Amino acid sequence: YYQRQKHINKDDNYINSMQSTSGLTTSLIPCCTCGATIAPNPSNQCASCLATVDIGSIIRRGPGGGDLIIHQCRQCRKFDRTGEGKHYLYLEPESPELMAVLLKQIPALSSGNKSNQHVKRAGVQGLKILDSMFIWTEPNSMRMRVVLTLKADINDVSIQQRIKVEFRVHWKQCLDCIKESRQRTWQAIVQLRQKRDDSRKGLLILELAIARNAEMRKDILSVQTKKNGFDFYFPSVDKARHFTQYLAKAAPMRTRTTQSLVSEDKTNNTANVKTTVACDMLPLCRDDLIIVQKRAKGVGNLSGRLCLVLKMSSVVHLIDASPPRDSEMSTRCTDLHADTYWKGGEEKAYRLFLSPNRLVRFVVLDVELCCDDERERYRNGGNEEDDLSAQQYRGPQSGVSKYALADVEVARESDFGVNDETFRLVTHLGHLLQVGDIVLGYDITSTVLSSEAEWSMENAFNSNFVVPDVVLVRKVKGTGGASPELSTGETLAARGDGDERNRKAKAKSSGSRKRERRMKKEEQKQKKLEEAAARMGLDTDKDVYLDLDDFDGDGEAFSQAVQKENAKFEEQIKMDDDLADDLDIVERELAIGVESTVKRDDDNNSNQVEEKG
Numbered sequence: 001y002y003q004r005q006k007h008i009n010k011d012d013n014y015i016n017s018m019q020s021t022s023g024l025t026t027s028l029i030p031c032c033t034c035g036a037t038i039a040p041n042p043s044n045q046c047a048s049c050l051a052t053v054d055i056g057s058i059i060r061r062g063p064g065g066g067d068l069i070i071h072q073c074r075q076c077r078k079f080d081r082t083g084e085g086k087h088y089l090y091l092e093p094e095s096p097e098l099m100a101v102l103l104k105q106i107p108a109l110s111s112g113n114k115s116n117q118h119v120k121r122a123g124v125q126g127l128k129i130l131d132s133m134f135i136w137t138e139p140n141s142m143r144m145r146v147v148l149t150l151k152a153d154i155n156d157v158s159i160q161q162r163i164k165v166e167f168r169v170h171w172k173q174c175l176d177c178i179k180e181s182r183q184r185t186w187q188a189i190v191q192l193r194q195k196r197d198d199s200r201k202g203l204l205i206l207e208l209a210i211a212r213n214a215e216m217r218k219d220i221l222s223v224q225t226k227k228n229g230f231d232f233y234f235p236s237v238d239k240a241r242h243f244t245q246y247l248a249k250a251a252p253m254r255t256r257t258t259q260s261l262v263s264e265d266k267t268n269n270t271a272n273v274k275t276t277v278a279c280d281m282l283p284l285c286r287d288d289l290i291i292v293q294k295r296a297k298g299v300g301n302l303s304g305r306l307c308l309v310l311k312m313s314s315v316v317h318l319i320d321a322s323p324p325r326d327s328e329m330s331t332r333c334t335d336l337h338a339d340t341y342w343k344g345g346e347e348k349a350y351r352l353f354l355s356p357n358r359l360v361r362f363v364v365l366d367v368e369l370c371c372d373d374e375r376e377r378y379r380n381g382g383n384e385e386d387d388l389s390a391q392q393y394r395g396p397q398s399g400v401s402k403y404a405l406a407d408v409e410v411a412r413e414s415d416f417g418v419n420d421e422t423f424r425l426v427t428h429l430g431h432l433l434q435v436g437d438i439v440l441g442y443d444i445t446s447t448v449l450s451s452e453a454e455w456s457m458e459n460a461f462n463s464n465f466v467v468p469d470v471v472l473v474r475k476v477k478g479t480g481g482a483s484p485e486l487s488t489g490e491t492l493a494a495r496g497d498g499d500e501r502n503r504k505a506k507a508k509s510s511g512s513r514k515r516e517r518r519m520k521k522e523e524q525k526q527k528k529l530e531e532a533a534a535r536m537g538l539d540t541d542k543d544v545y546l547d548l549d550d551f552d553g554d555g556e557a558f559s560q561a562v563q564k565e566n567a568k569f570e571e572q573i574k575m576d577d578d579l580a581d582d583l584d585i586v587e588r589e590l591a592i593g594v595e596s597t598v599k600r601d602d603d604n605n606s607n608q609v610e611e612k613g
């Protein structure tokens with residue numbers, strides 16, 4: 001009674017002040033609840049009575065009049081961000097992000113929601129959140145409590161209240177955990193193959209490109225290693241086709257799609273169909289020396305000549321391995337598309353002559369550019385060594401083209417101190433070489449060729465083409481330090497220890513030996529699968545930027561055989577500074593494809609939601 005009387009006195013003082021300032025008399029009415037004298041308003045209630053309106057009952061009302069619920073995945077502990085079960089996100093306890101997700105689950109605070117019609121019927125308008133904070137609850141209680149400071153307009157009167165809101169946490173599996181719990185059921189498979197003897201180099205570059213794009217591999221259910229490639233399993237055909245498009249940007253390939261009927265229900269007009277997408281990569285790798293038949297099409301004036309594979313992307317970049325001295329550099333390069341390769345005769349028209357494992361080290365003894373302008377500069381008194389150093393390619397900002405024709409004299413590195421045999425040739429590495437550099441190339445004079453290669457050399461080239469003695473491929477940027485080998489005495493001692501162990505081993509039956517061989521094959525297959533999955537980043541949801549140094553870390557994840565293979569590939573990368581640039585180009589192309597595909601998927605999802613609505 002005392003508080004009410006005090007409030008009435010305040011209202012009287014306020015009214016008297018209004019009368020004195022305006023000079024007009026205002027008709028007063030009593031409050032319909034407490035009887036206090038107030039100025040007329042739509043609710044006919046004073047401010048203290050309006051403050052007793054329970055806004056909390058409106059805020060605590062969930063969809064359909066039930067409790068406020070937020071869904072969380074039991075396995076990965078991610079929260080449903082939108083309430084539709086499509087977008088799950090990991091949120092830290094009592095974080096601002098979690099508070100934002102909780103507030104979105106309150107229908108009364110969402111604008112344009114059909115479920116907040118009861119808010120308008122109660123006469124509450126202009127709900128605003130002034131402050132919010134968490135109240136500690138037991139982690140196992142499956143409850144979350146927050147305190148909200150709200151401001152609302154009730155019948156043109158503004159009030160402010162502090163309300164406690166409780167959310168119930170319900171378990172609901174996210175899409176990623178559903179994939180794992182359904183026993184890896186798949187609807188489409190992508191079979192990636194590169195059919196050549198040393199296909200590891202081409203596949204490893206593709207693995208690193210896949211590892212750098214998390215969006216690219218998020219829909220892969222499982223991976224299996226096969227001969228000359230991998231098998232990728234997907235839950236739908238669309239995901240497999242998107243993945244195939246990504247691969248086509250990283251390497252030239254041919255794709256073929258087949259379908260097989262597993263079962264069908266004629267009554268309901270449904271069928272279970274498995275789709276297989278076969279991706280055949282071109283059996284070519286970087287630094288391959290190939291013979292282009294004189295009847296081959298799509299390579300311009302390089303038909304009937306030896307060509308070198310500069311790099312691999314969505315197309316194969318070829319360059320003349322033995323260009324004429326008086327030709328222009330732009331006319332000695334071309335691009336070979338995958339369709340042109342498969343339709344032009346495949347290996348018959350583009351035969352692999354020598355692979356990179358046949359490269360030999362040479363020492364540069366003399367370099368002379370074939371350009372007439374450079375020769376004229378030398379005749380006019382210019383210093384040849386200074387001009388050559390100024391014409392060296394040191395990146396795109398150097399203002400010098402990367403490749404230029406030059407007459408080069410080289411000698412085998414192994415022949416120093418043994419004989420004086422040298423070779424003169426024309427190469428495209430004029431702006432990259434200096435006297436004393438070490439280069440890798442193919443020594444055709446001392447190469448033992450197969451019968452097919454000999455037949456190709458006799459019948460595939462043009463009549464005016466002369467097979468060079470040496471073909472230079474690239475400049476060596478680092479020595480690459482080979483691992484020290486065992487001396488003869490250590491090797492013999494190791495063999496002696498092995499013989500003693502073999503003598504002490506007991507004789508085994510044929511059945512036990514077969515079981516051991518079978519177990520070893522299974523272990524090797526499992527190790528290869530784990531290594532490939534780690535390289536492609538299938539064990540993480542983030543982008544993985546790996547160097548080949550990371551593959552030889554602690555020795556637990558990779559076997560000694562894989563370490564040796566990675567060491568060989570690492571040595572090739574050290575000697576080739578363009579390989580990292582190619583991987584960056586592939587990454588940018590794949591990122592553009594990812595953004596366009598994600599945008600297209602979002603548009604499709606929005607269209608499906610509109611159709612359902």
